[in-house]
Amino acid sequence: MGFNLVDMAMTELHANGGRMTNQRRLILETLSHYADHPTAEEIYERVRLKNRALNLSTVYRTLRWLEQRGLVNTRVFEDERCQERFDPIIKEDGMDHYHFRCSQCNQIIEFSTQYLENIKSQYCFEYGGLVQKASLILYGTCASCTSA
Amino acid sequence: MGFNLVDMAMTELHANGGRMTNQRRLILETLSHYADHPTAEEIYERVRLKNRALNLSTVYRTLRWLEQRGLVNTRVFEDERCQERFDPIIKEDGMDHYHFRCSQCNQIIEFSTQYLENIKSQYCFEYGGLVQKASLILYGTCASCTSA
DNA sequence: GTCACTGCAAAGGGTTTGCATCGGA
DNA sequence: TCCGATGCAAACCCTTTGCAGTGAC
DSSP: OOTTHHHHHHHHHHHTTOOOOHHHHHHHHHHHHOOSOOBHHHHHHHHHTTOTTOOHHHHHHHHHHHHHTTSEEEEEOTTSTTOEEEEEOOOSSOOOOEEEEETTTOOEEEEOOSHHHHHHHHHHHHHOSEEEEEEEEEEEEOHHHHHO | OOTTHHHHHHHHHHHTTOOOOHHHHHHHHHHHHOOSOOBHHHHHHHHHTTOTTOOHHHHHHHHHHHHHTTSEEEEEOTTSTTOEEEEEOOOSSOOOOEEEEETTTOOEEEEOOSHHHHHHHHHHHHHOSEEEEEEEEEEEEOHHHHHO
16 A cells, blocks of 8 residues: 555655645545556546545646656556556566456456566567567456356 | 458358448458558558548448457557557467567567466466456567667 | 448547646745 | 646547448348
């Protein structure tokens, strides 16, 4: 919980003459307290419970700002062509995480795997170049939907 | 080349009382002759060189129709949040393919790997459920952009 | 001749932007 | 005080939809 996303943002802000506003703090807190992968709209709704005056464009601007600084990740799931979902990047355990999405209940499950490293080096060996990042999403039916 | 996408579509059409129109044929041919992963707009422009009267909505309708029948795949790359790219599904070699995207020249390189199977079974072992599909995109710099 | 498909134009949904104002440092 | 951040409204972009007309079978 918390992932000290607020702290990391603070550091970034101070290093670049930015300002920690009430809106930003609320958005950051919301992002780090919810483990699901909310859309901009969902973040907006959640924050508005605490600050009615917030505007959607502020949410987007904050998310893009975080994205540029590598503090949040952005993802589009297949069944939501034009909608992005956001999640804070956890740097603590050092292990990247990937996603499983249940096409029945739309739940998102995070998982890790060591095999991505194999894939990356296999790719580089065969095609050359440099792999900086990997996005892997598994689609299927989750355990509880399968048994139901 | 060709992947007989037109033939496969024909079969589908005949099985469901559909009609092979000039527009559909041109869209199908364009899709299968170009190996890159075009957007709807790009397909539209290419087909319009041969048929000026074509409308973008026809392109979308055809693409969705193909998608529903499992004849094309749809993908959104990270640097193009709201734009889909389409590619015909090749069933010939039976091996799924994944994508590398160069963030410099935006080229898309397709590759295969046997490790995805490991990841799938690892996931199922740990979390249960059923994995039907995997989407993997590597982001980085391609060989020619690295050496340049 | 039927009915599926098309073109057109308008709407839709998510995201971005210009600008005047606000407020943190 | 100064300048970065916000709210608002309008714009943007990609995609979808309703409807009347067209053309494949």
